[in-house]
Amino acid sequence: MTAIEATEVSKRYGTVVALDRVDLTVPEGEIFGFLGPNGAGKSTFINVLLDFATPSDGSVEIFGHDCHAEGVAARERIGVLPEGYSVFERRTGRQHIEYAIESKDADDDPAEILDRVGLDPTDAEREASDYSKGMAQRLVLGMALVGEPDLLLLDEPTTGLDPNGAAEMRDIIREENERGATVFFSSHILEQVEAVCDRVGILQDGELVAVDTIEGLRESLGGGTKLVITVDDLRNGTVETVRGVQGVETAVEREDSTLEVTCTNDAKMDILVELHDAGVDVVNFRTEEASLEDMFIEYTGSGR
Template identity: 45%
Template sequence: MTATVEVRNLVKRFGALEAVRDVSFQLPEGETVALVGHNGAGKTTVMKLMLGLIRPTEGCVRVLGEDPAAGEFAARRRLGYLPESVSFNTGLTGRETIAFYARLKREPIRNALSLLDRVGLTHAADRRVGTYSKGMRQRLGLAQALLGSPRVLLLDEPTTGLDPALRQSFYEIVQELRSGGATVLLSSHALTELEERVGRVIIMNHGVKVADGTMDELRLIARLPTRIRMKVTESGLSRLHDWLEPVSDWRRINGHIVEVDAAPQEKIEILRRATSANAPVEDLDVIPPTLDELYAHFLRSQERAS
């Protein structure tokens, strides 16, 4: 699969501060990738390097085959970017704002105005941006990022200020772009909402890439326990100790609900017992390690190693 973004041995220093340290990865077309990390982990710096807003101290970045730090970065027209904190001229209306950015990107005004409808701002198109709520400004920022059907879309905390319905609508737009072959890089602290919506996760900590892979790949590497939650029958409660032996890491959490932390090598055996004909189990749920748990694990592992 063709890589739209290539990052090789990237280093960025601001004086004595090393914001990014020897980071490498590729982003293929048609992939949605989450870039996660705490504040100061280097996520926004990496995005700015991809955009050519700052130059790398060492290493290189190629976006759509070009160096974004070069004087003539023609690929910029095929990039979309939504910064963490959007800021617009508050005296302009939403319609005037999107038309302004369309002219900068040399896109037809008519196409640009249709984006206001796509992000749910048609009703406020002729209101001044100064009257917009935070969520409305975020939607306007998303509209300008979508100008020109970008092949690479960089989104920094894109769902901040959006209500649940608009978040769902946002991810539907992301899915449409990905299906059309666009590369989407999402940076967010909202790990729960990213978990089922991205194909790959890159975790950064203190400027270093500490993990990179699909959720299944990260779970395989981390080897964290899987939670198995079972609803046990009334008669089964009295023989829990015998039935679960030799599993020791289990607990009753509410009435007939029992939860087991199953190590990778124990999971199949526990499920076999829970689904056998004589098992006192009425229902069960298998809950694999979440992105929040994986994120915490990889950060702890890096800190122990350093």
């Protein structure tokens, strides 16, 4: 079954287009990373999923239920960690979890949920309004986990967490996915997405410009690898020489007489031969897989 099905979804606020004909299918059981720079429309899309915003055109379904026409049925199967959630005043951490359990008519043990997200018994009895940002983030994740939801919508879930907390968050995401939950994971922290997601979608100015596995994105951007070349003397014209080789997409001069080149796999040896023929001595070279950050910049920074 399909967990999320968006068809030609647009959202306009006056003359501002927040979403532009977004088509997206997220199958059940997938961890899907949703990326984009600030203002790209990520939160707007999540608000449409939750029926906090009505699309100007198109439709979105969650497990076959229209998010607007059948919002209650769609939300029954969702656990949500929203960005910037404000905890309740004068309620303890435990009371927040108990509230979520009651709201979802679930039978979870509050102590087990709190322990799972890293809040100890002392934290549980404190007022949540006194929590640090990271502790509040853990608490809201616990609320999202109540009732073993079929779909987790996580909007910037590692905000406020230290590296250990972010690693624990990733472990929970994997555990929930192994349980059978679909995870829709919106973030601007690319290494977090790269570590857990099966596929990613990149949103730019409201338009979904890429959807693929990380490996698939690599293959679409220069054969999936980067060639890093150190030469004895990076003279004038060397970068242009490399850019002229068939199969080269980008060539950039770095410090210490180093070139970074994205290209097809077949072009790598041609680049080295061209440098040799131009009288440029290659001191060292290596290949690197393009990181998700490299690909994100390529799609959002170069108008691709």
